[in-house]
Amino acid sequence: MSLFRRIRSSGPSLRPELDDVELGRVRRQLKSPGLPGQNSIQVDQVERLLRETGTDWDRRGHRFAVLAEVAAPSSVARTWRLRRPQNPDAQIFEAWVELIRGGHAGRMEDPRSAADNCYRAAELVPEDPTPWVVLLGILRLIRAESRDTLAVWNEITARDPWNREAHLQMLRYLSPEECGSRSAQLNFVDTVRSLVPPTAPAAAVELTALVDEHARTTAGGGVEALLVRRQWTHARAVSALDTALREWSRPGGLEHAAAPADLNLLAFALVQAGRPGETAEVFRRIDGAVTPWPWNLLGDPLQEFTYWQSRVAA
Template sequence: MRRQLNSPAMPGQHGIQIDQIERLLHGAGTDWDRRAHRFAVLAEAAAHSALSRSWRTRRPRGADPQVFEAWVELCRGRWAGRMEDAPATAECCRRAAAAVPDDPTPWVVLLGILRLTRAESREVFAVWHEVTARDPWNREAHLHMLRYLSPEECGSRSSQLDFVHAVRASVPATAPAVGVELTALVDEHTRIAARGGVEALLVRRQWENNRAATALETALAGWPRPGHLRHAAALADLNLLAFAMVQAGRVRECADAFGLIGDTVTAWPWTLDGDPLDRFGYWRSRALT
C-alpha cells in the first residue's frame, strides 16, 4: 500500500486508494497503537499527493479523513519547518476528537502540531493528558513529548531527563513506548557528536555511563527475543537498539536484533551515519559474521 501511494496516481486511482486506506484503518479496530502506526505510515506516503484532500471531499464529515488530512499536513510541516495553516489543521483534529471521543489519534496529531509550532507547555500538556487518558503508552505521543522537552525545542536537558525517568519508572516491558529512553540516548549521542571537538571524539564514552549501559542491557535482555515486542513499530525499535549497540561498540552482541529485523530498515536512526541501507547492511554483516 505504501508503495502504491508513493507512485504517481493514475486517473481514478484515488478512489481505489481511499477504499484501501479505509479498510486498513477499519481493520485496526480499537487497537490504538496499530491504528496510529497505520495513520503515520500512510500519511507520510501520501503527503506528496492530493489524496488526503480527495478523501476529505468524499467524506467531509468523517473523522478518519479529517485526522488523515491533518496528519498529512503535519508531515508536510515537518519537512518544510512550518505549517501552512496550523490553526485550521488543529481544528480538524478537534472536530475529529469530538466525533470519536474514545480515539486518542486526533489528540496525537494535535500534539504533533503543537510541538511543531512551539506552543506553550500548558497547552501541550493539556493535549498530552487527553492522549494518555485514552492510551497510556501511546508511542507517537511519547516521542513527541520527548522531543518537545529537549533543549533543541522547548525544554532543557533536565526537563527531558525528568520525563525519561518518569517513563522508565512505570512503562511496562512490552509497551509501545518502551523505546523512549533509548531514543533519548541516541538523541543525546547525536547532540554531542554535532558539537565537534574533543567531545565528539569521545562520544562513545556516553554509552559507558551507568544510565546508558543499564538502558542497553535492559533492552538487549528482552527486545531481541522473538515475540517479545508486539507493538506495531517493534521493528523500528529493534533498528534503534541495533544502532545504539553499534554506537556503543557492541556490534557482536546485537546479532539477534539484526536477525529479527530482516530487511525492514528504518531511515531513522541509520540516516544519522549516512545512507540508511548502506550503514545497516555494513553493520549487519559485521554482527552476523
C-alpha cells in the first residue's frame, strides 16, 4: 500500500499533482498571493515535502516536476538555495526551475549554472538519479551532442532503470523535431518495449510516441491528416493499445506517481483509434484527474475529456 494519500475526485479537473494529496496542498500554497514571510514558509513546505519521499525516486521526480512548474514565476527556488547552499534538493530544485523557465522561453539564460547545480547535487547524493534527470532536460533544451546526452542517460538508468521522466525526455530528444529522426525514435521505442516491464513508470513510452506521431500527422495537414485514424489500425498501434488495456487494468497494474497521466494518454489513444467503448474503466480509474496533454490536441482539455467521458458513459 502506498504511503502517500490519494485524492478522490468529485468531478473532472486539471490537477497537475494528479492523485497526490500533499503535493496538491503545497502546490496551491505556492500559487497563493505573497504575504510577509510567505516566501520562507513556502520554502519550508517544499523542503519537507521533497524530503518525505526518501528514496522513492519515482514519487520524488513527480513532486519535483510539479513544484518546479508552479514555482517558476517566483523566487522560492533561489531563496531556498541561498538559505541552504549545501542542500542537494535546493540545488536540484533551482536547476529544475531554470529548466522550466527555459522551456517556456525557448532558451535558458544560464544553462551552465543550472548544470553546475546538478553536478554538485549529484556529488552530494550519488545514488539519486534526480540531478541527472534535470541535466538530461537541460541537454535536450540546448540541443546537446548525442554523445553527451547518452552519457547522462546512462547515469540515470544505472540508478533508476525505468525512470519515467528520463524516458520521455529521450523520446522527444530523438524525435525528428529535435536532435533525431523518426527511425531513431522508433529504434528507441523498440528497445524500451523489449526491456521495460509493462507496468513500470516508463511503460507509456510507446503510446506517447504513437500520440506524437498522430499529432505530427494532423499538424501536417492534407490527405494524411484526414486519414490519421488509419495509423491506429497498424499492428504496432493495436498491439500497444491491447497491451496497455490488458496490463494497466489489472489490480495494482499501475502504481507509479504519474499513473493517472498515463491513463489519460490511454483514454485519448483509444478515442482516436475509434475504440471509445473500451475506455469506460480507464475513465473510471482516472477519477477526474485530467492532464492538459494530450487532450489539448483536440481543443480545451477539460471540455474534451468531459465530452468523451460522457459519451462513453452514455
